[in-house]
Structure formats: structure tokens, C-alpha cells
Amino acid sequence: MINSQEIRNVLAIALVSQLGIYTFSNGQTRPAIVIDDNSDPLLDEVKKTGLELVIVPSIRVPIASSFGSFRQTFSVEIIANQWDITQTTLVSMPLILDTMKSQFSHLRLVSAERILRSLKLDNIETFSLTVSQEFLMD
Amino acid sequence: MIKVRIDLEKITRAAETSMGQTALAIHRAALEVIAEPGVFDGFDGDIIDTGKLRDSQRIDIKSRSAILRNTVDYANAVRKGYTRRNGARVGGRDWMAEAILRVEQQNIFEKGLRSKL
Numbered sequence: 427m428i429n430s431q432e433i434r435n436v437l438a439i440a441l442v443s444q445l446g447i448y449t450f451s452n453g454q455t456r457p458a459i460v461i462d463d464n465s466d467p468l469l470d471e472v473k474k475t476g477l478e479l480v481i482v483p484s485i486r487v488p489i490a491s492s493f494g495s496f497r498q499t500f501s502v503e504i505i506a507n508q509w510d511i512t513q514t515t516l517v518s519m520p521l522i523l524d525t526m527k528s529q530f531s532h533l534r535l536v537s538a539e540r541i542l543r544s545l546k547l548d549n550i551e552t553f554s555l556t557v558s559q560e561f562l563m564d
Numbered sequence: 565m566i567k568v569r570i571d572l573e574k575i576t577r578a579a580e581t582s583m584g585q586t587a588l589a590i591h592r593a594a595l596e597v598i599a600e601p602g603v604f605d606g607f608d609g610d611i612i613d614t615g616k617l618r619d620s621q622r623i624d625i626k627s628r629s630a631i632l633r634n635t636v637d638y639a640n641a642v643r644k645g646y647t648r649r650n651g652a653r654v655g656g657r658d659w660m661a662e663a664i665l666r667v668e669q670q671n672i673f674e675k676g677l678r679s680k681l
Contacts, residue, residue: 547646
């Protein structure tokens with residue numbers, strides 16, 4: 427099964443020079459990369475700067491039948507948020523893609539989508555990519 | 565002697581026209597969803613704010629394919645959801661996916677095909 431923690435650790439090393447910073451209310455800081463599975467509730471209270479990576483394990487588990495067998499698909503979405511409005515995620519995306527490809531060759535890239543920054547929506551620019559892995563069910 | 569043959573050209577023309585009608589039905593449904601209040605969880609109103617997104621819904625029908633898209637620059641953000649600069653998350657409102665669910669594509673295509681053959 428896809429291991430979100432493993433993905434987090436690999437990306438944290440590969441993007442060490444590009445990741446932004448989480449600054450907590452007590453002044454502590456750490457690289458801006460997190461797994462969004464409610465295991466890190468402090469994140470609502472941190473100040474975010476620069477590139478942030480959010481790894482979202484899928485809560486949807488689609489089941490597809492294939493030639494009579496059943497397969498379970500597990501997926502993980504990797505969201506790159508750029509909180510610095512003078513920067514974009516474009517610089518980092520090739521490195522993220524290359525890292526995923528070289529370190530997790532068993533995963534399939536399902537989709538990659540960029541949401542542009544819009545003054546009208548007052549949003550930040552993000553890029554998300556989804557990877558998946560299929561398993562035969564018992 | 566009776567010779568039976570298949571008029572592939574006629575079938576192709578009928579299929580192409582029916583495909584276009586099906587795509588048009590999805591396009592109309594998309595416009596309907598954009599203007600309909602309460603379609604998406606967490607949003608009481610419709611998607612329309614300035615009307616620019618609704619007016620930017622496009623359909624391009626060719627002989628064997630049709631492309632439905634929205635040309636406004638923030639369409640993807642509204643469809644997939646986005647994060648505001650203050651950190652607040654705004655959920656996605658995928659009116660295109662909802663439109664596809666609403667349209668009985670197979671029925672429209674089959675009826676169109678049958679009426680032209």
C-alpha cells in the first residue's frame with residue numbers, strides 16, 4: 427500500500443532547499459511539508475511562507491472489476507501550495523515529479539493539475555498531482 | 565437475388581449528429597448547474613457572481629468529437645476548489661461533472677441515432 431510517511435520523507439529530502447517554512451506561535455519553525463490526515467492539528471495555527479507540500483491520503487477507495495477479479499485502488503494527492511505571491515510552484519514541480527518517478531516507480535500518475543492564482547478569488551497558486559497503486563483483493 | 569449491404573456513411577452521419585446533440589445536452593446542463601442554487605454542499609447560492617464564468621462556458625462540436633470547456637481564467641479554481649491567501653479553504657464546485665451526471669447520454673445518443681436511420 428502507498429505509504430504517505432515514506433512519500434513525505436523522500437520529498438522533504440529532495441526539496442529541502444525549496445520548501446517554505448511553518449512558523450508556530452511559540453516561534454518554532456519547521457519545513458513546510460505535512461501529511462493531511464488529522465495527525466497534525468497544529469497546522470491551522472501556523473504561519474505559512476513559501477512552498478508548502480501537503481500530502482493527502484485518499485479517503486475514496488474505488489473498486490474496479492477487471493476480467494472477473496477485483497482491484498482496490500489507493501491514491502495519494504500531493505498538493506504544492508505557493509504562499510509567496512512573487513513565486514510559483516512551477517520551479518519545484520519538475521523536481522517533485524522526477525523524485526516521485528525515480529523513488530516510487532510502482533506508483534501510477536493519475537492526474538496533475540495546476541490552479542492559477544487569481545486576484546478575483548484572492549487565492550494562492552497550487553499544483554496537485556495524484557498517484558495511485560492498485561491491489562488485487564483477496 | 566437480394567443484396568443486403570450496410571450504408572456506413574449514413575450510420576456515420578447519424579452517429580456524428582447524435583454525438584453533437586449529446587454534447588449539446590451536456591453543455592446546456594452545465595449552464596443550468598451554474599445558475600442553480602444549492603447544488604453543491606456548503607453553498608446555498610448558485611455559482612454566478614459576475615456572470616463571467618457562465619458566459620465563458622464553451623462548446624466546440626466537430627464531426628466526431630466535441631470539446632466542452634470554460635475559458636475564464638479562474639474556472640479551474642472554482643471547479644476544483646482553492647485556498648485563499650488567509651488560509652481559508654473554498655470547496656470545489658465541479659459543474660461539469662454534475663452536468664455529465666444529469667444528462668442521460670446513452671439515451672440521447674440512441675434516440676438521436678434511431679431517428680436518423
